[in-house]
Amino acid sequence: MTASHHVAPRSDASLDAWLAYISQIHPREIELGLERLSKVAQRLGLSRPAPVVITVAGTNGKGSTVKTLEAVLTASGYSTGAYTSPHILRFNERIRVRGEEAADGEIVACFARIEAVREPESLSYFEFTTLAALLLFADKCVDCALLEVGLGGRLDAVNLIDPDCCIITNIALDHEDWLGKGRENIGAEKAGILRADTPFVLCDRDPPTSVMASASFLALTPIAIEAQFSAHESAEYWCFQGVARNGEVIRRDTLPIPNLFLDNVVGALQALACLDLLPSDEVLRCALNDLGLGGRFEKRQDLISGRLVILDAAHNVAAAELLARRLKATFSVPETRLPIEVGRTPAIRLVLAAMADKNIEDIVRALDPLVDIWYIAAFEGSRAAGAQEIHTRVSTALPKAVIRPYDSVLSAYRAACNDQPDEHAIIVVTGSFHTLAEVAALSDLD
Numbered sequence: 001m002t003a004s005h006h007v008a009p010r011s012d013a014s015l016d017a018w019l020a021y022i023s024q025i026h027p028r029e030i031e032l033g034l035e036r037l038s039k040v041a042q043r044l045g046l047s048r049p050a051p052v053v054i055t056v057a058g059t060n061g062k063g064s065t066v067k068t069l070e071a072v073l074t075a076s077g078y079s080t081g082a083y084t085s086p087h088i089l090r091f092n093e094r095i096r097v098r099g100e101e102a103a104d105g106e107i108v109a110c111f112a113r114i115e116a117v118r119e120p121e122s123l124s125y126f127e128f129t130t131l132a133a134l135l136l137f138a139d140k141c142v143d144c145a146l147l148e149v150g151l152g153g154r155l156d157a158v159n160l161i162d163p164d165c166c167i168i169t170n171i172a173l174d175h176e177d178w179l180g181k182g183r184e185n186i187g188a189e190k191a192g193i194l195r196a197d198t199p200f201v202l203c204d205r206d207p208p209t210s211v212m213a214s215a216s217f218l219a220l221t222p223i224a225i226e227a228q229f230s231a232h233e234s235a236e237y238w239c240f241q242g243v244a245r246n247g248e249v250i251r252r253d254t255l256p257i258p259n260l261f262l263d264n265v266v267g268a269l270q271a272l273a274c275l276d277l278l279p280s281d282e283v284l285r286c287a288l289n290d291l292g293l294g295g296r297f298e299k300r301q302d303l304i305s306g307r308l309v310i311l312d313a314a315h316n317v318a319a320a321e322l323l324a325r326r327l328k329a330t331f332s333v334p335e336t337r338l339p340i341e342v343g344r345t346p347a348i349r350l351v352l353a354a355m356a357d358k359n360i361e362d363i364v365r366a367l368d369p370l371v372d373i374w375y376i377a378a379f380e381g382s383r384a385a386g387a388q389e390i391h392t393r394v395s396t397a398l399p400k401a402v403i404r405p406y407d408s409v410l411s412a413y414r415a416a417c418n419d420q421p422d423e424h425a426i427i428v429v430t431g432s433f434h435t436l437a438e439v440a441a442l443s444d445l446d
Helices: 015-022 035-044 062-075 104-118 125-139 182-193 209-217 262-274 281-288 317-331 360-370 387-397 409-418 433-442
Strands: 052-057 080-083 095-097 144-148 165-168 200-202 230-233 237-243 249-256 298-302 308-311 347-352 373-376 403-405 425-430 443-445
Touching: 015 104, 015 125, 035 104, 035 125, 052 062, 052 182, 062 080, 062 144, 062 262, 062 281, 080 125, 095 125, 104 125, 165 182, 165 262, 182 209, 200 262, 230 262, 237 262, 249 281, 308 433, 317 360, 317 425, 347 360, 347 409, 347 433, 360 387, 373 387, 373 409, 387 403, 409 425, 409 433, 425 433, 433 443
Parallel strands: 052 144, 052 165, 080 144, 165 200, 308 425, 347 373, 347 425, 373 403
Antiparallel strands: 080 095, 230 237, 237 249, 298 308, 298 443
């Protein structure tokens, strides 16, 4: 496919200039496939970005899994390169080296090297950035590269690299226009990251048949959550039980509970165990203490009102169901909301904006028992749902809900924070990473 002509920035141009350029040179925002990417990687002389590569696929939980891997490996003394997407405030969030965001100049230098050998191939934005991350990790000689799949798995740019361990977090309905309808088709695409003779950690408790069939075809036996590894949680601590590379049962006890979904954390630990990289109890405790990730049930405080704000990028039904469970567990929210009373659990005011192709109706149904007031808004973008569209869809799904429409995420957020200042309430912002990006700078870590 031929891209329209655009003039590449200079090698000393700003990161913003390069990001604008790579977002324009390919005729499609998303185009799955590895042929074009492979040709450019070959011309770059790019083979493996690190001696150890762990690839993470799944519908939800990929970023949390990579964050756990990064924290534990860093605490163990290994250098890491972590590639995730999307970002919330800065593009640099996507590419981290030794736990720190890559500098603008480092990313630009990689972009310039790619552009110098790219033609006649056309690369999408994600393909371009994936190659930049892989180049930078190789340049920095990191010990371990941690790669989050962007979309699907089989034809995703990250799948250019053969991993030493594969993790599939879970399979749920999302991106069906690209991956096919239903969990079976989605599962088959995500299982495309699997390789023969390579450990496969499976964190989905009810995996589609397609995933198991893909593993069987490669003569792989999945290392499955609850069957081979698990978390045992108490009020203050938890313990990990899993299997080492040689099949020996291993445990790590009295671990602090991180601010991440434990299924993702335990899957990361099992992957490290498969590679003989799981550290001692003491090192694990240091790594997991206060471990969290931006935009995943992230607790913050509004800078003006002082209200507690939860930023969560839940953008599909499975993620919304998990958000509802975490809200209920954290704030003891009852099943059915009652009129606001003194001494009761906090009211929940939810700010929502989302992409038009998302299952907004079932997302809000999953959260409805917990939400007192919906603040509906929209963000910019060709794929975004307009505020009126979201309002109509939420009103249809929840005819008895209290819904307040706003022109922007910012105005919806400010209203949610400022309404009834004497009421005990928390603000939840969700629906998309784009929603979070609109207001993240208006709060600070709680």
